[in-house]
Amino acid sequence: MNDSINNIFNNIPGGLKAELIDVILETKAVRIERIVSKGHASPPGLWYDQEKDEFVILLDGSAGLLFEEKDELIVMKPGDYLNIPAHARHRVEWTDPSKETVWMAVFY
Amino acid sequence: MNDSINNIFNNIPGGLKAELIDVILETKAVRIERIVSKGHASPPGLWYDQEKDEFVILLDGSAGLLFEEKDELIVMKPGDYLNIPAHARHRVEWTDPSKETVWMAVFY
Numbered sequence: 001m002n003d004s005i006n007n008i009f010n011n012i013p014g015g016l017k018a019e020l021i022d023v024i025l026e027t028k029a030v031r032i033e034r035i036v037s038k039g040h041a042s043p044p045g046l047w048y049d050q051e052k053d054e055f056v057i058l059l060d061g062s063a064g065l066l067f068e069e070k071d072e073l074i075v076m077k078p079g080d081y082l083n084i085p086a087h088a089r090h091r092v093e094w095t096d097p098s099k100e101t102v103w104m105a106v107f108y
Numbered sequence: 109m110n111d112s113i114n115n116i117f118n119n120i121p122g123g124l125k126a127e128l129i130d131v132i133l134e135t136k137a138v139r140i141e142r143i144v145s146k147g148h149a150s151p152p153g154l155w156y157d158q159e160k161d162e163f164v165i166l167l168d169g170s171a172g173l174l175f176e177e178k179d180e181l182i183v184m185k186p187g188d189y190l191n192i193p194a195h196a197r198h199r200v201e202w203t204d205p206s207k208e209t210v211w212m213a214v215f216y
Contacts, residue, residue, distance in 0.1 A: 004190075006189055010187075025191060029138060055133055059167070079115040083133060104165065108138040
C-alpha cells in the first residue's frame with residue numbers, strides 16, 4: 001500500500017446481502033479491515049474466537065456486541081472503540097437495519 | 109487494555125493550546141494514538157521522519173498534509189485514510205481552525 005488517499009465510507013455497494021469485509025492493510029504485524037453491515041448479525045449460536053487481538057472502532061451506524069463471559073449487550077455508536085483480546089468469545093447481536101454500519105478493525 | 113468501551117470523540121479539552129496525543133493502545137506490535145488538533149500545524153520547516161509505518165484515518169475536521177517528495181497538498185476530510193511509510197517525510201500544513209480535527213493513527 002502506498003500513500004494514496006482513500007475514504008473508508010466510499011465504495012460501499014448497495015443492497016448488501018452479507019457482511020462485507022475489505023482488507024485495507026496487511027503486514028506481518030497488523031491487519032486492518034473495513035467491515036460493513038446492514039442489519040446483519042452473527043449467525044445464531046456463533047461465537048467469534050480469534051487467534052489475534054482485535055481493536056475495533058465503529059465509524060457509522062450502530063451495533064450490539066455480546067461477549068460470552070458477560071451478560072450485557074454492549075451498544076456501539078459512532079466513535080466507540082473497544083479492544084477484543086484474542087479468544088474473548090464474542091458475537092454481533094445486531095446492526096442497524098436502516099443504514100450501513102461501518103467498522104474499522106485492527107488485528108494485531 | 110481491557111474490553112471496556114470508549115469513544116474517540118470524548119474527553120477533548122476545550123481551548124487546545126497544542127496538538128493533543130493520547131495513546132489508546134500499545135503493544136510490541138502496534139501503537140494506536142488519538143491525535144486532536146484545532147488549527148495547529150507542524151512547526152515551520154519541521155518534517156516528521158518516523159521509524160515506524162503509520163496508518164492514519166481522519167475522523168472529524170479536516171487537514172492538509174504535505175509529503176516532502178511530492179509537490180501536492182493532500183486535503184483530508186472525515187473517513188479519509190492514508191498509509192505513511194516509515195521515513196516518508198511529511199508535515200501537517202494546516203488543520204481546521206474552527207473545530208477539532210480528530211485522527212486515529214496506527215503505528216506498526
